[in-house]
Amino acid sequence: MSSADSQADAPQGAAAAPDTPADPAASGAAIDALYYGWLAGPATFDAPPETERQILDAVRQLAQNPSLAAELVPRIPELIPQLLRSLRDENVTTGELATQVAQDLVLVAEVLREANSAYYRPMTPIKTLDAAIMLLGQNGLRMLLARVAFRPVIRMHETGFARRAAPLVWNHSEKCAVAASLMAPGVTADIFEACLGGLMQDVGLIVAFRLADRVCPNGKVPASRDFGVELLARSRVLSEAIARHWEFPDNVAEAIARAGEADGAPLAQALAQGDRIAKLRLLIDAGKVEEDDALVMEGLNGFQRRCLGKLSSLE
Structure with a gap:
């Protein structure tokens, strides 16, 4: 997508988006729960709380050792x-x-x-x-x-649940990169850095699924949506750690970690908006959310809904 294309599509400041959603944090958690359920599909089981804690703790600990985390994915x-x-x-x-x-x-x-x-x-x-x-x-x-x-x-070639999830996660990565780059001009963020953040933020999730495969049986993951929301949040922190280890720009790494925060920097805002739009596109295409659902009609402003439609033509 050219810079001119992005600039032409972007809203000009806050005045161009008067219908900005009131509570993006609440809608973001609801979308993450649906998104995890879609990713997991039928490959779930009723995991005991200790299994969920074991996975989440492993992700948290790995984020504190980025060099080890980076070894779990090709550079x-x-x-x-x-x-x-x-x-x-x-x-x-x-x-x-x-x-x-x-x-x-x-x-x-x-x-x-x-x-x-x-x-x-x-x-x-x-x-x-x-x-x-x-x-x-x-x-x-x-x-x-x-x-x-x-x-x-x-x-990459995987085994267990990570193998099933990888193409779905990549689909989100591509759509998030495009959506975030479209959102970037409207919040005065760099278009290419928004694209990089959109691609990088899912690396930690793939690593998290690899960790889950070591704990869970038969290529399955815990069915709990609450667990899924927490896993997505912790995987973003893991993505930030790997991004810093790979010497990504500091503002890109920080945007990945702070994409869910309302007071994040412009790049974090662009990434959060792109992430939400990409997830909704996937959920709509999968029949999990309707086009006129409140998460779409009330959770996105007019420009974001146009971006949502534009993603439907992204192969």
């Missing part, structure tokens, strides 16, 4: 360093970017697929790399590279 690869350096240069031309992208055939296919997706809706099929990069813009290309780099981290 994000440095995807074409020359290209990433070029994307920081505002004077780089589309042709120069195309020449660098063309060195990786897999990346070429990803760029063309993205440009021709329903999200961008080109009038005619995009067939050349130059045209695709021009349509995506520099921010759109940076965000695509980030998604390509994160994909093997979230969707």
